[in-house]
Amino acid sequence: MPQNSGTVLPALKELQPTRRPLLWVVAGVLAALVLVVSLLPGGNPRQGADAAAGRVLGEVASAQAAAKDRSGSYATLWLKGADDTLAERGGNLRLEGAKDVRSIECGNGWLAGARVDGKVFLRSSLASDVTEETAAVQLPDCISSEARDALLADLGLRNTWPKPDAASFEPPADKYRPAYHLTPDQRWMNDPQRPFFLDGQWHYYYLYNADYPEGNGTEWFHATSTDLVHWKNEGVAVEKFRNGLGDIETGSAVVDTEGTAGFGKGAVIAVLTQQHDGVQRQSVFYSTDNGYSFRNHEQNPVMENPGEEHWRDPRIVRDEANNQWLMLLAEGHKIGFYTSPDLKKWTYVSAFERDGLGILECPDFFQIDVDGDPGKRTWVLAASANGSGEGRTTGLAYWTGSFDGESFTPDGGHQWLDGGADFYAAVTWDDPRLTDGQRKASRHAIGWMNNWAYARQLPTEGWSGAASIVRDIRLVSEGGRAALVSSPTPALQSLEGTPEQVPAGTLQDGSGDGPGAGPGQVLPVPDSGAYKVQLQLEKPASGSGEARMLLHSGGKAYATVGYDFGTGKAFLVRDGDAVARGAPGGAGVDGAYRQVRTADIGSGNSTVNLTVYVDRSSVEVFADGGRETLTSLVFPPDGVKDVRLASAGGPVSLRSGTVTPLAAIR
Numbered sequence: 001m002p003q004n005s006g007t008v009l010p011a012l013k014e015l016q017p018t019r020r021p022l023l024w025v026v027a028g029v030l031a032a033l034v035l036v037v038s039l040l041p042g043g044n045p046r047q048g049a050d051a052a053a054g055r056v057l058g059e060v061a062s063a064q065a066a067a068k069d070r071s072g073s074y075a076t077l078w079l080k081g082a083d084d085t086l087a088e089r090g091g092n093l094r095l096e097g098a099k100d101v102r103s104i105e106c107g108n109g110w111l112a113g114a115r116v117d118g119k120v121f122l123r124s125s126l127a128s129d130v131t132e133e134t135a136a137v138q139l140p141d142c143i144s145s146e147a148r149d150a151l152l153a154d155l156g157l158r159n160t161w162p163k164p165d166a167a168s169f170e171p172p173a174d175k176y177r178p179a180y181h182l183t184p185d186q187r188w189m190n191d192p193q194r195p196f197f198l199d200g201q202w203h204y205y206y207l208y209n210a211d212y213p214e215g216n217g218t219e220w221f222h223a224t225s226t227d228l229v230h231w232k233n234e235g236v237a238v239e240k241f242r243n244g245l246g247d248i249e250t251g252s253a254v255v256d257t258e259g260t261a262g263f264g265k266g267a268v269i270a271v272l273t274q275q276h277d278g279v280q281r282q283s284v285f286y287s288t289d290n291g292y293s294f295r296n297h298e299q300n301p302v303m304e305n306p307g308e309e310h311w312r313d314p315r316i317v318r319d320e321a322n323n324q325w326l327m328l329l330a331e332g333h334k335i336g337f338y339t340s341p342d343l344k345k346w347t348y349v350s351a352f353e354r355d356g357l358g359i360l361e362c363p364d365f366f367q368i369d370v371d372g373d374p375g376k377r378t379w380v381l382a383a384s385a386n387g388s389g390e391g392r393t394t395g396l397a398y399w400t401g402s403f404d405g406e407s408f409t410p411d412g413g414h415q416w417l418d419g420g421a422d423f424y425a426a427v428t429w430d431d432p433r434l435t436d437g438q439r440k441a442s443r444h445a446i447g448w449m450n451n452w453a454y455a456r457q458l459p460t461e462g463w464s465g466a467a468s469i470v471r472d473i474r475l476v477s478e479g480g481r482a483a484l485v486s487s488p489t490p491a492l493q494s495l496e497g498t499p500e501q502v503p504a505g506t507l508q509d510g511s512g513d514g515p516g517a518g519p520g521q522v523l524p525v526p527d528s529g530a531y532k533v534q535l536q537l538e539k540p541a542s543g544s545g546e547a548r549m550l551l552h553s554g555g556k557a558y559a560t561v562g563y564d565f566g567t568g569k570a571f572l573v574r575d576g577d578a579v580a581r582g583a584p585g586g587a588g589v590d591g592a593y594r595q596v597r598t599a600d601i602g603s604g605n606s607t608v609n610l611t612v613y614v615d616r617s618s619v620e621v622f623a624d625g626g627r628e629t630l631t632s633l634v635f636p637p638d639g640v641k642d643v644r645l646a647s648a649g650g651p652v653s654l655r656s657g658t659v660t661p662l663a664a665i666r
Contacts, residue, residue: 053119063086064086098116102114161494171529185233187211188212192425201224218247219239238270261343262344263286280310283302302346319405331360333353350408374437382417417629419598425448426448442474488613495665502657523642525643535549543650546563570630597630
């Protein structure tokens with residue numbers, strides 16, 4: 001390490017990991033000194049921040065020039081993250097005075113931002129000046145305004161949205177129709193198909209059955225959005241029973257930018273499973289109107305079944321490194337890998353096989369950076385699976401590992417993205433408007449909120465099925481093993497009304513003879529049934545109690561969300577809701593519905609944060625910053641509704657809490 005005490009970001013990977021926190025301490029002390037100097041008589045805090053930002057971003061500019069000269073390319077940086085690629089390629093950086101620094105690159109240019117004294121300043125490769133007017137910064141052609149906004153979000157500058165209109169917070173006419181989750185206008189929804197961005201919109205398809213409940217058979221229904229929050233149902237895009245090959249099932253839609261399939265540059269190509277008389281084959285449909293309608297490829301099927309019972313759900317990935325298309329097929333207990341130059345002629349290259357997880361479905365495959373560090377880029381293979389052998393229900397299992405263009409090699413066993421009962425057939429995707437580094441730092445995910453064990457036994461009228469909220473996922477190395485962490489996509493803030501504070505204090509004992517027996521602390525939830533609850537919970541110095549958020553109807557708890565400080569587990573149970581009650585004695589629904597669902601955060605925590613999204617028929621829990629999540633359907637029984645906080649098994653304190661109403665999207 002250089003002996004210059006002003007250097008706060010040398011090539012950090014040359015240092016022992018245990019020494020890295022010291023660097024942040026040094027940076028913080030230096031930042032404080034800069035602030036003190038600016039406040040001395042004659043000093044101006046604004047001028048001090050401007051000067052510090054100018055110097056810090058000047059350091060970044062010099063390092064970017066050096067990186068380009070030495071390696072032929074610019075580099076990325078994130079002071080608060082784990083990305084020190086710019087320091088490695090461009091030399092030491094003196095960043096004292098800045099609370100955080102972020103730089104992105106796109107091959108032909110770069111953009112950098114610094115947070116100094118509570119303000120964010122930007123500079124790009126096109127100009128030497130520094131500006132606090134973020135919209136005025138000159139952007140290289142290869143960096144979009146969306147990439148700029150994502151950089152600003154990384155630096156803690158939140159986007160702002162207009163407040164929703166008052167009518168969107170009104171109680172619903174349909175008591176179970178979600179306010180802010182995508183549902184079909186009528187009939188049936190199941191598997192999501194991975195969205196793509198084209199012509200200023202996200203295009204998303206889901207399996208839809210217009211004949212439910214009288215008849216079977218699905219087709220692709222089209223929905224669009226500009227923000228992944230507000231959705232518009234557009235109608236059927238791929239119709240069923242039209243080409244003689246049977247049911248239209250799950251697959252992938254991709255934008256064929258170079259026209260490799262022969263249907264023109266920019267055509268949207270859907271590769272999907274069709275099933276007839278129990279035989280599954282792969283077919284191609286194509287769209288020349290930006291994905292609103294599809295035509296049958298006359299040479300369908302493009303892949304004839306080789307005699308497999310399970311041979312479905314093609315996931316298509318563009319493998320730029322090898323100039324090919326990659327397909328993953330769900331083949332029972334294995335995932336088959338295939339390659340193609342044109343999306344029509346496919347060659348088998350390898351298989352990934354795992355027992356103990358039931359029949360694998362709806363595979364996914366993507367690259368993502370561990371801790372946002374491009375030097376730790378890895379592959380993630382995911383598939384919907386059955387976790388009953390592990391005390392779970394169905395959900396999304398995933399493995400991290402490496403890929404050589406043909407075969408995937410895992411670096412350990414599987415993990416689960418969500419511990420709830422109703423997060424299945426999930427898909428993930430990135431935003432093509434971002435830089436490559438940003439696209440590999442995080443991606444979006446959405447799942448079908450349902451479970452085949454009871455999907456046809458739910459008390460909705462005239463419609464069935466819902467999509468989860470869109471979450472953003474990152475791969476982090478906390479705990480010694482890389483794992484996916486989830487957070488609600490930031491655009492959900494556009495639905496927020498005025499938050500109400502929950503008074504801090506010790507929670508009342510609510511154990512008694514069962515959940516909700518004690519009085520509890522009543523939360524100010526809206527009558528609309530759509531809201532977000534944020535809680536910071538703390539256990540006393542001794543003891544290990546349990547915090548409970550009790551959803552009540554008619555004076556009884558029908559569902560409970562909580563955290564057990566003794567076991568280190570968040571939990572969700574719905575054994576008193578309308579489905580669990582069913583007929584007298586609770587008969588008629590699969591027993592899995594009533595089981596407690598848990599997520600292991602780890603014992604020893606003195607505080608824990610829970611963010612709970614409640615809609616009219618679902619609950620989504622993000623525990624400990626999204627390290628663990630629980631997604632489940634919940635159907636309130638008739639009666640007066642309220643929500644209460646209570647403790648059990650020992651005292652628990654509420655350090656802070658808010659309840660925020662959420663607007664309807666339709």
